[in-house]
Amino acid sequence: MKATIYDVAREAGVSIATVSKVINSKGKISEERRREIFAIMERLQYQPSVIASALTGKHTYTLGLLIPDIANPFFGEVARAVEDRGHQLGYSVIICSTDNKDERIEQYLSVLKQKRVDGIMIGTGMGNADTLRELRGAMPVVAIGRELPAVPVHAVVADDRQGGRSAAEHLLLLGHRRMAVLSEGMAVSSSRDRLHGFRQKLEEEGVPLPERHVRPCKHRIEHAKREAAVMLEGSDRPTAIFCCNDLLAVGALQAAKEAGIKVPGELSVVSFDNTVLASVTDPPLTSVAQPMERIGAAAVDLLLEQFGQGAAPARRRVTLRTELVVRASTALAPHNE
């Protein structure tokens, strides 16, 4: 049978209270006793039960992470960052891939509550504002990667607007004037902000961005490819496309290839996220990098900060800068106008 605190106490000839204290470095215990007790724990292969200690009102040292899909490289990298920071601080993370489905979200939330996790990070859409409001009343929550509409919660996000701007700046500097955008659904705040920043910069420079050149896409390569193909038809086609994530950019690349349009010679493509995909395509993608490591770490920190405090302190936002990583998918605009 597994050793318990009673076994350790008996061996050491002390009370379980004393053992508990040495485990948690609390109270004053003579150095000698503490050594002895550690030795006994070692010998008995004693592993204190987090379950039992959690029941006594302490933390479970477990966090929940809601994301659309852990198999998506972007979320995989974010999850890794969350995991690492959590691990450093003594927390484990339970992954919850929601596919952005309300049903799965509710199920996972219920499970996480029953397991009494110490807090939840939400990187997925949340259709139901009531659910979120209720959740926020029950435990610390932080939005990660995107804002959650309707309910004010802490959030850590990339500076999507500035990221969009820097994509625009890059293309403008290369002389592009006819541009297009492949965006995600407008329900996603991060995607809206990227587009907003991009468009704003173009407006400042007096470069038009016709509505028909802004196409929202589902989060799938084939879909992006189809949308891009449509954009690339006709003679007044754009010389540059800004894609709101790497997957969309892959679709754009494939569409261009099928249409016999050379990237970057005849078409520049700027992407967003800078996941591993960006370095794997041919040509490799110029991409606005999100600081995924820092996003993950900040989310954990923001979550843990809330432990001390009572219910719902002032809302906090952490915005992290993006950085344009230039690769081979962008070049000077063709001057055959």
Place this chain on the structure above:
Amino acid sequence: MKATIYDVAREAGVSIATVSKVINSKGKISEERRREIFAIMERLQYQPSVIASALTGKHTYTLGLLIPDIANPFFGEVARAVEDRGHQLGYSVIICSTDNKDERIEQYLSVLKQKRVDGIMIGTGMGNADTLRELRGAMPVVAIGRELPAVPVHAVVADDRQGGRSAAEHLLLLGHRRMAVLSEGMAVSSSRDRLHGFRQKLEEEGVPLPERHVRPCKHRIEHAKREAAVMLEGSDRPTAIFCCNDLLAVGALQAAKEAGIKVPGELSVVSFDNTVLASVTDPPLTSVAQPMERIGAAAVDLLLEQFGQGAAPARRRVTLRTELVVRASTALAPHNE
């Protein structure tokens, strides 16, 4: 304060034992009472504490998943499959990215024990056989994706040998005779088996595979690129390369491009895993697909099967077939010999 089983019992005018029974569908409770109690639980927003119930000797309904890196697309897909199957059956999964480092492995294992997870899936290397032996004595374990040396544990793996064979068959059919292999370290059983199957098939057909054309690589694109570049020097260079995973194949593709060697015209590349990367490169990769979904699901099933049984039942292995997915990175061998 959070509602407890006592609150529900009080409201319903019954004992906590009765409430417990309706929660767990145990014993005989009149239909009327059961409805009433459910209604009260609903009204009180009662969420039974998994913590408390776990302490009573039941399961924690939490599983541990050890993998090298959740940010690696292959493991991300496996993790997703594990998560889904676990979720279906009422289990959560804690991710543990080990980077194959013994220190991290030990830390995570210790945490998982303290949290009393119901079982552990190991998809990472395990240098220390003693650790594993000890672990296996303490709780259900299954190896996932590769064998664990030295200690017999249940395992679910792809049929790597057959996968290697089918890669070879494909290339032979296309007329290739001068082949090379980019493999992972030989410590990894799956990589060994892939190479073994590949080589065996070649031998059967009397096609040589010179030792200098078999190069072990680290799990990084740049490293693979460098190794491939060396292989592609000289005039007797291979007309086909078999890469033991998608990342290595990306490296090979990049090396070929830099050397001005056309894929698939002058060089065919076959990959293994068939992660999202395989469909993103240019040309997209012909790849031996691992059935990641089924691997993940089988691992969970194999783990849960052990719950009923006493310590260490007979060792079981589940081997799942691979499938060659042909894309555009392979073609007929050039006949300019």
Place this chain on the structure above:
DNA sequence: CTGAAAGCGCTTACAG
């Protein structure tokens, strides 16, 4: 069909 009581393995005041 229902309930009283013991017990799971800890932590936390409180007393000494």
Place this chain on the structure above:
DNA sequence: CTGAAAGCGCTTACAG
């Protein structure tokens, strides 16, 4: 510096 006792929120025989 150390220990006795209550309590965390459940489940499980056992008795009725």
